[in-house]
Amino acid sequence: MKISSSLRLFSFVCLLSHVQVWGSKFPPSSIKDASTPGNIVPNKFIVEVEDASSIPGKRDTGLVSREAHESLYDSLRKRDVGFKVDKEFNSKGLFVGAAVTLTDAKDRAKVLDISGVKAVRPVVFIPAPKPVSVKVVKDPSDPAVPPDSESTHVLTGVDKLHAQGITGSGVKIGIIDTGIDYTHPVLGGAIGPGHKIIGGFDFVGDDYDGSNTPVPDSDPLDQCNGHGTHVAGIIGADPDNAFNISGVAFGASLTSYRVFGCTGGVTDDVLIEALLRGVSEGQDILTMSLGGSSGWTETSSAVVSSRIADSGKVVTIAAGNDGAVGAFFSSSPGNAISAISVASLDNTVIPLQNATVVGVTHDHITYFSTFPFPVNATLPIFATSTDPTVVDDACDPLPDDTPDLSGFLVIIRRGTCTFVQKMTNVGAKGGKVALIYDNGTGFTAIDVGNFTATLIQQADGVFLVNEFAKGTNVSISFPQEGSSFQFPDAAGGLISSFSSIGPTNDMFFKPAIAAPGGNILSTLPVPLGSFGVESGTSMATPFIAGVSALLFGVKGNGASVGTTARTLFETTAQRVSSSHTDGDPLQSVAMQGAGLVNAFDAIHSDIVVSPGEFLLNDTANFKSSQTFSVKNTGTTAKSFKVSHVPAGTLQAFQPGTAFFQDAPVPFLSQTATVTFSETSFTVQSGQTQKLTAHFTPPAGVNSSLLPIYSGFIDISNANETFHVSYLGVAASLKDVPVVDTSDFFFGVNLPALGDSDGNFVLDPRNFTFVGDDFPTLVMRLDFGTPLLLVDLVDQDIQLKTSLNKRDREPLITFPSTAKSGTFAQVKTLGPLLEFDFVPRNSDVNDGTGFNPFAIENVFANGTTVPNGSYRILLRALKVTGDRTKEEDFESWLSPIVGVQAPA
Ligand SMILES: *[C@@H]1O[C@H](CO)[C@@H](O)[C@H](O)[C@H]1NC(C)=O
Ligand SMILES: *[C@@H]1O[C@H](CO)[C@@H](O)[C@H](O)[C@H]1NC(C)=O
Ligand SMILES: *[C@@H]1O[C@H](CO)[C@@H](O)[C@H](O)[C@H]1NC(C)=O
Ligand SMILES: *[C@@H]1O[C@H](CO)[C@@H](O)[C@H](O)[C@H]1NC(C)=O
Ligand SMILES: *[C@@H]1O[C@H](CO)[C@@H](O)[C@H](O)[C@H]1NC(C)=O
Ligand SMILES: *[C@@H]1O[C@H](CO)[C@@H](O)[C@H](O)[C@H]1NC(C)=O
Ligand SMILES: *[C@@H]1O[C@H](CO)[C@@H](O)[C@H](O)[C@H]1NC(C)=O
Ligand SMILES: *[C@@H]1O[C@H](CO)[C@@H](O)[C@H](O)[C@H]1NC(C)=O
Numbered sequence: 001m002k003i004s005s006s007l008r009l010f011s012f013v014c015l016l017s018h019v020q021v022w023g024s025k026f027p028p029s030s031i032k033d034a035s036t037p038g039n040i041v042p043n044k045f046i047v048e049v050e051d052a053s054s055i056p057g058k059r060d061t062g063l064v065s066r067e068a069h070e071s072l073y074d075s076l077r078k079r080d081v082g083f084k085v086d087k088e089f090n091s092k093g094l095f096v097g098a099a100v101t102l103t104d105a106k107d108r109a110k111v112l113d114i115s116g117v118k119a120v121r122p123v124v125f126i127p128a129p130k131p132v133s134v135k136v137v138k139d140p141s142d143p144a145v146p147p148d149s150e151s152t153h154v155l156t157g158v159d160k161l162h163a164q165g166i167t168g169s170g171v172k173i174g175i176i177d178t179g180i181d182y183t184h185p186v187l188g189g190a191i192g193p194g195h196k197i198i199g200g201f202d203f204v205g206d207d208y209d210g211s212n213t214p215v216p217d218s219d220p221l222d223q224c225n226g227h228g229t230h231v232a233g234i235i236g237a238d239p240d241n242a243f244n245i246s247g248v249a250f251g252a253s254l255t256s257y258r259v260f261g262c263t264g265g266v267t268d269d270v271l272i273e274a275l276l277r278g279v280s281e282g283q284d285i286l287t288m289s290l291g292g293s294s295g296w297t298e299t300s301s302a303v304v305s306s307r308i309a310d311s312g313k314v315v316t317i318a319a320g321n322d323g324a325v326g327a328f329f330s331s332s333p334g335n336a337i338s339a340i341s342v343a344s345l346d347n348t349v350i351p352l353q354n355a356t357v358v359g360v361t362h363d364h365i366t367y368f369s370t371f372p373f374p375v376n377a378t379l380p381i382f383a384t385s386t387d388p389t390v391v392d393d394a395c396d397p398l399p400d401d402t403p404d405l406s407g408f409l410v411i412i413r414r415g416t417c418t419f420v421q422k423m424t425n426v427g428a429k430g431g432k433v434a435l436i437y438d439n440g441t442g443f444t445a446i447d448v449g450n451f452t453a454t455l456i457q458q459a460d461g462v463f464l465v466n467e468f469a470k471g472t473n474v475s476i477s478f479p480q481e482g483s484s485f486q487f488p489d490a491a492g493g494l495i496s497s498f499s500s501i502g503p504t505n506d507m508f509f510k511p512a513i514a515a516p517g518g519n520i521l522s523t524l525p526v527p528l529g530s531f532g533v534e535s536g537t538s539m540a541t542p543f544i545a546g547v548s549a550l551l552f553g554v555k556g557n558g559a560s561v562g563t564t565a566r567t568l569f570e571t572t573a574q575r576v577s578s579s580h581t582d583g584d585p586l587q588s589v590a591m592q593g594a595g596l597v598n599a600f601d602a603i604h605s606d607i608v609v610s611p612g613e614f615l616l617n618d619t620a621n622f623k624s625s626q627t628f629s630v631k632n633t634g635t636t637a638k639s640f641k642v643s644h645v646p647a648g649t650l651q652a653f654q655p656g657t658a659f660f661q662d663a664p665v666p667f668l669s670q671t672a673t674v675t676f677s678e679t680s681f682t683v684q685s686g687q688t689q690k691l692t693a694h695f696t697p698p699a700g701v702n703s704s705l706l707p708i709y710s711g712f713i714d715i716s717n718a719n720e721t722f723h724v725s726y727l728g729v730a731a732s733l734k735d736v737p738v739v740d741t742s743d744f745f746f747g748v749n750l751p752a753l754g755d756s757d758g759n760f761v762l763d764p765r766n767f768t769f770v771g772d773d774f775p776t777l778v779m780r781l782d783f784g785t786p787l788l789l790v791d792l793v794d795q796d797i798q799l800k801t802s803l804n805k806r807d808r809e810p811l812i813t814f815p816s817t818a819k820s821g822t823f824a825q826v827k828t829l830g831p832l833l834e835f836d837f838v839p840r841n842s843d844v845n846d847g848t849g850f851n852p853f854a855i856e857n858v859f860a861n862g863t864t865v866p867n868g869s870y871r872i873l874l875r876a877l878k879v880t881g882d883r884t885k886e887e888d889f890e891s892w893l894s895p896i897v898g899v900q901a902p903a
Contacts, residue, residue, distance in 0.1 A: 039292050040835065041267055043105045044086070044123035046300040047072065048097040050116045068096055068116065075114040076100075081107040087269050091276040094311070095304050099123060099269035106862045109831075121300045121836070124332070125210055126292045127265040129177070129227050129318070129538045150245065151349045151486070152516035152543070155493070157600030158248050161550050166603070168249025168549030171557060172198070173235060173285040174278035175542070176271065179222030179258035180232045181525035186241045187232055191220075191256075196236055199281070200256030203274055209264025223525040224262035230534050231289050232256070233523030234542040235549070243531055245521055248546025248599075251553070255283060259290075266290070268301040271333065275304050279313065284557050287316045287545035289538035293325075293848060294332035295505040295784040296837040302333040309338035312559020314548040314566075318537040319343045319511035319593075320500030325842040326660035327590055327652040327708055328783065330502040330510040340548075340566050341510045343593050344499040344517025344540040345576065348492035351521055351533065354483045355435075358475040360467055365476070366485055367435060368445055368455045370521065370533050375433055375452070378477040379409035384426065386469035388462040391439075392416035394425050405431035409476050411464050414439040414455070423451040435476075437461020445533070489519065495576055495591045497663060499537055501650075502590045502727075503708070505784040505840075505879050507621075509613040509727050511593040513569050514576060515543035544569070547599045554603050570594035570612030571722045572601040575712060578648050578667070585648035585667055589710030592647075594725040601720075606634030607683075609715060609722040616672075616695055616728030619703070621880065624695050628724050630681075630715060631688040639682040639717055642691065646671035646711035649698055649730075653706040658737040658782040659744075659843060670698035672709050672728070695726065703731035733879040739890045740780035740841070741803050745850060751779035751803070751874055751892050754852075764869070766898035769857040775897055779874065780841045780850040787877040788835045790853065791828040793893070795869045799826060801891040823886045828873060831860040838876075857899045869898045 049068045069088055076083050082103025089095045097118075102108065111120050153159040180197060183189060188196030200220035208214045222228050232247075236254050239246035257274040259266045271288070278286045286308065297306075309315045319341045320331030334341040353372050354364035367373075382405055384394040395417035410431045412422050419436060426434055434453040436446070437460060446455050467474045491497075496518040502510035517540030524532045548565055555561045573595030578587040586592075594612060608631040616623050632638055648667040652660055677692040693713055701707045707730040712723040743749045746760075753761040756772035767773050777790065793799070833853060842848040855872065857865040872894035881888030 039125040039127075041123040041125050044099065044101050044267065044269070045108060045111070046097060046099050046121050046123060046269055046272070047111055047117060048095065048119040048121070050118060051092055051096050066090065069098060071116065072098065072114065076111065079110045079114070081110050087273055089272060089276060091279065094279065094307050095272060095276060104862050106858065106860045109861055121298070124268045124292065124299050124301070125265055126268060126271070126290055128260055128263065129290045129536070151347055152520065153246075153248070155348065155516060156543075156547070156597050158547065158550070160600045161603065162246070166550050166553055167251030168546065168553045169251030171249065171252045171285070171549040171552045172255065172283045173249070173252050173287060173545055173549055174255045174257055174281070174283035175228060175232055175235070176257045176259055176274045176278070176286060176288045177228030177231050177290070178225040178260040179220040179228050180254070180256040181221065181223050181229045182256070183221070184229065184523050184526055184530065186237045186523055187229070188238070196238070196254060197232075198253045198255055200258065201277065202258040203270050204259055204261050204266070206262050208261035208266075210266050211264070214270060220256035220258040222258060223527045225260060226524045226528045227260070227289070227538065228256065228258070229525045230522045230532065231287070231538060231542045234520060234539060235287075235546045237523055243521065248543055249549035249553070252546070252549040255281060268299060268333070271301040272304050275301070275308060279308055279311075283313065284552050284562070285314045285316065285545050285548050287542055288333065289318045289536075289541045291318050291320050291331035291334045293320060293322050293329050293500070293839055293842070294335060295328050295330060295839045296332060297335045297337050297504050297506060297508055298837045299332045302336040302339075305333045305336035306338040309336065310563070312562035314545070314562050315339040316541050316545045316548065317341055318541045319502070321498045321536050322500045323496070323498045323591070324663045325844060326662050326665055327501045327650055327706075328503065328505055328660065328840060329842070330500050330504055335504050335508065335510050337508055340512045340544055340569070341593070342517075342537055342541040342544045343511035343514040343591060344496040344535070344537045345514045345596050346489060346492045346494055346496045346518030347516050347520060348489060349486040350489050350519040352485050352487040354479070354485045356477045356479060356483075358477060359473045362463060364483075364485070365435075365456055365460045366487055368443065370531070372480050372483055373433060373452055373478040375478045376480070378475045379407065379433065380473065380475045381411050381464055381468055382408035383411040383465045383468040385413065386465060388413065388465045394422040397425050398429050402429045405429045410434040411461060411468065412436045413461065414441060419446050419453065420449045420451070423448055423453050427451065435461070437464075490580070492518075493576070494579065495587050496535065498535070499591060501588075501663075501665065505733075507615060507617045507727070507729065507733070509589070509593070509615055509725070511591075512566055512613075513544060513573055513593045514596045515540040515547075517543070544597060547597055547602070550599060551603050564610075567610050567612035568602045568608070569597050570725060571609040572598045572605055573723070574598050575645070575723070586645065586711070588648045588650045588708060589725050589727045590650060590708050594723070605720065605722075607632060607638065607720060607722060609724060612724060614693070614695075614713070614724055614726035616697075616726055618729045618731060618733045618880065619697060620732040620734060622697070622728070626693045626695065626726070627690060628693070628713070629688050629690045630683055630722075632683040632685055635685050637682055637684045638720075639680065640715050641680045641717065642676045642678060643714045644674040644711065645714045645723070646709075649701070649710070650708040651705045652708050653704065655705060658740065658742070660840070662843065668698070668701055668705070668707050670701045670707070672696060672698055672711060672726070674713065695728070697728060697730045701730050703735070706731050706736060734881055734888065736783050736879060737890070738781060738783050738785050738876045738878055739803055739874070739892065740782045745780060746778065751777060753872070753894050753897070754778050761895060764896035764898065766900045769899065769901045774857075775855045777853040777855055777872065777874065777894070778850060779853070781838060781876065782840060783879060784840045785838050785876040786836065786879065786881070787883055788833075788838045789831065789875045790833040790855075791831050791873045791875070792859070792865060792870050793828050793873045795871050795896045797827065797871060797873075797893070799873070799891070799893060801893050803890055803892040823884050823889070826873075826886055829870065830863070832856075832872070834860060855897075857901055865899050867899050867901055869896050871896055
């Protein structure tokens with residue numbers, strides 16, 4: 001198997017005409033060989049072993065012992081496995097094992113064979129947390145102070161807790177991120193005992209990018225990236241600052257675990273190291289605003305996060321910013337079963353600036369900037385076009401007769417080319433400052449590189465252009481004080497469109513809860529501007545970490561508080577609608593989780609509802625009957641009514657295809673129906689009422705659309721409301737196609753073999769496996785698979801595969817080869833590749849769109865394949881399928897591949 005050193009571009013010259021005919025989506029030149037799918041790092045594995053204490057005959061001293069590790073390494077050496085130890089983990093009860101690099105990835109099978117080895121999971125690369133938008137403030141000492149930006153605290157009741165003096169003091173939060181600029185005055189100005197930031201560790205160093213070797217040191221200072229400093233401010237910013245912002249739990253003690261360098265990502269062995277250190281240093285809460293799309297609950301860092309949460313700590317993790325690519329695309333480690341995965345809600349206001357219009361009567365013009373433009377002069381306007389409907393304004397170099405623009409404020413219409421291109425053309429004529437008016441796309445932050453320019457609303461732009469065309473003398477000034485404006489965001493108060501959509505492939509309830517994450521003002525490193533507005537589930541996640549600190553602060557730091565935190569947050573959350581239009585359904589639970597956190601009720605309510613989630617699963621594993629309890633910890637009896645409040649049913653698939661819907665995912669009108677053992681009850685002080693709910697999935701839905709239904713069991717009276725959230729899918733997941741067989745992406749039906757000359761190989765073909773002369777298996781996963789196998793088989797194998805029929809209707813006829821026979825009955829010559837828990841592909845050509853596997857003439861155990869003629873058998877286990885049953889796999893057989901390696 002070739003690895004990254006053999007990366008090679010396909011040109012697919014011969015296919016181009018065919019591609020045009022069929023209108024494929026991805027250019028064949030985008031195929032680069034890889035040895036592993038998605039974000040799996042070649043050759044690196046995390047080996048989990050039994051605790052030394054569980055090895056028979058060993059005395060459990062409770063002390064950390066390295067015997068388990070030594071015994072693992074001995075066994076590896078005895079089996080001739082070449083390996084290098086990258087990290088050791090020794091946290092009894094949580095994780096004992098090692099991150100290793102195998103000289104030959106094919107030795108994984110030998111490692112799994114060693115007794116005492118519990119699991120061998122691939123190391124996963126997690127990309128850098130990418131805020132959806134960033135607006136860096138230019139001048140930290142700017143006198144223009146936005147008014148109180150604590151709208152997020154008002155939305156969630158945090159302001160009322162602060163008013164009661166509840167600030168999280170005495171609670172310890174570990175922030176696993178890019179480090180923190182602790183020199184920031186609002187974050188205490190220093191690090192160490194007695195300060196807000198009580199300590200930290202840098203696991204990686206500035207230059208680490210996820211592909212090179214980490215260089216740890218003891219100082220987690222970050223003045224080059226900034227993400228972790230924004231996160232830290234959301235939790236801990238001290239209130240006495242010029243911006244009138246405060247952290248959710250500004251009394252808490254923070255520790256910074258730095259796992260990202262200045263740029264790039266991280267591998268999850270580093271995350272595990274940080275998580276375990278956080279536990280050993282006594283953090284009550286660990287928060288991670290990071291993750292990569294996965295759909296599975298099984299990556300190492302997810303498994304460790306979940307165990308830490310089970311032990312009574314709160315672990316908050318971002319749900320991800322992949323909402324655009326549809327459902328079943330939740331991120332890992334956020335999928336950790338017992339962790340709290342956090343969705344993002346758009347803030348209801350955005351702190352922006354007003355400009356003043358001179359020379360004509362017009363209201364202030366709001367421009368998309370947190371701080372005033374650094375412009376003192378009152379500038380006359382110059383419009384690059386007098387036509388307020390021009391589609392490609394300033395996309396070409398400006399005409400020769402354009403005046404010197406250095407003394408003007410330039411007005412440009414949005415559209416066609418990038419903002420930077422428009423500004424470059426304006427800059428070529430001396431222009432320095434510009435306002436770009438929206439063309440109807442939306443009033444948002446934009447990327448203008450380092451130009452002084454930003455967006456204004458369409459109506460303001462049209463007004464200015466019309467006045468300019470009339471020859472009116474219009475000028476604009478940018479007041480440096482008193483001009484900040486809490487712009488009401490029309491989309492505010494709804495789940496952010498970027499927030500990743502669950503559930504997990506095995507129907508776990510992700511995300512769990514929502515918090516404000518869109519347009520959040522917080523701290524940035526001092527050299528990067530000190531304050532800024534960012535958006536992302538990265539901003540929502542520390543909010544929940546902060547609320548958890550307030551909870552621990554009130555109820556004590558005990559494990560029983562930690563293990564019930566998620567349920568408290570979920571059962572007291574505020575339900576969020578799917579739109580601001582009356583009559584539209586509530587947002588799907590697969591997007592909002594249980595709703596927007598209500599910190600005040602979660603902490604002060606004397607009614608405790610449990611559980612917070614009903615996991616109804618799919619139709620084949622349907623859990624129709626669910627019980628819940630309502631406990632009255634107060635002093636007076638309370639009466640409640642029980643009712644069903646459905647949320648929107650997501651139509652996850654595009655009709656007639658096996659492809660997921662991109663956002664916005666449409667709703668189906670049908671919802672589940674529910675009956676209750678009681679519809680009203682009274683619970684006395686100190687008593688618990690138990691109830692049962694019986695669910696029926698939505699009737700009359702087309703299961704091939706993969707309808708995700710959800711909603712709430714409402715328990716309320718005139719004063720209080722609680723809910724249990726439910727989630728299910730009205731289809732059998734085992735019937736959902738896994739492997740893409742369409743020609744939509746490459747113009748030929750997938751899976752397919754490609755060669756280095758840019759051809760798909762449809763007929764028998766010999767390869768020498770010298771240099772570029774080897775085949776590449778190109779495949780896409782429409783849905784995740786728990787097990788992906790590539791085996792070599794005899795060229796004459798008699799096997800009825802499920803996918804080779806080219807005229808198969810893609811989705812409507814789910815393949816149901818109800819033949820008997822077990823997995824073991826298929827006669828293979830040996831495995832070539834094997835991967836567990838592979839995520840589904842997206843429809844975006846960004847590395848997540850498909851999987852190209854380079855095929856080598858070597859079996860998975862390292863033995864060379866003898867020269868001869870073979871076929872390649874691809875098998876993907878269907879979700880919820882049984883790995884011992886051949887009929888639970890989709891299968892595809894390649895054309896004959898001859899191995900003709902020179903002697
Ligand atoms: C900012 O401009 C908006 C729109 O014209 C106006 O409603 C608001 O009152 C202005 N606020 C300030 C502080 O100038
Ligand atoms: C604007 O005026 C202030 C105070 O007079 C001065 O400090 C600043 O440099 C000026 N800014 C620009 C961009 O001219
Ligand atoms: C606005 O500009 C965007 C970006 O170029 C473009 O995609 C969109 O079609 C334009 N919309 C209108 C109404 O011109
Ligand atoms: C502005 O951006 C351009 C293009 O990215 C870059 O070449 C230039 O150095 C930047 N200038 C400053 C002052 O940062
Ligand atoms: C749904 O059922 C499948 C098959 O039994 C199981 O693997 C999975 O864990 C279940 N999901 C949940 C959330 O219980
Ligand atoms: C609701 O609150 C009011 C005022 O606190 C109280 O008088 C009333 O009894 C409460 N109603 C219920 C149903 O608990
Ligand atoms: C592959 O090589 C073998 C051995 O030289 C030969 O018999 C066979 O015909 C070749 N197959 C193709 C498709 O070229
Ligand atoms: C390696 O795997 C191949 C194919 O399964 C098998 O024939 C061979 O015996 C194995 N070699 C070793 C050393 O286990």
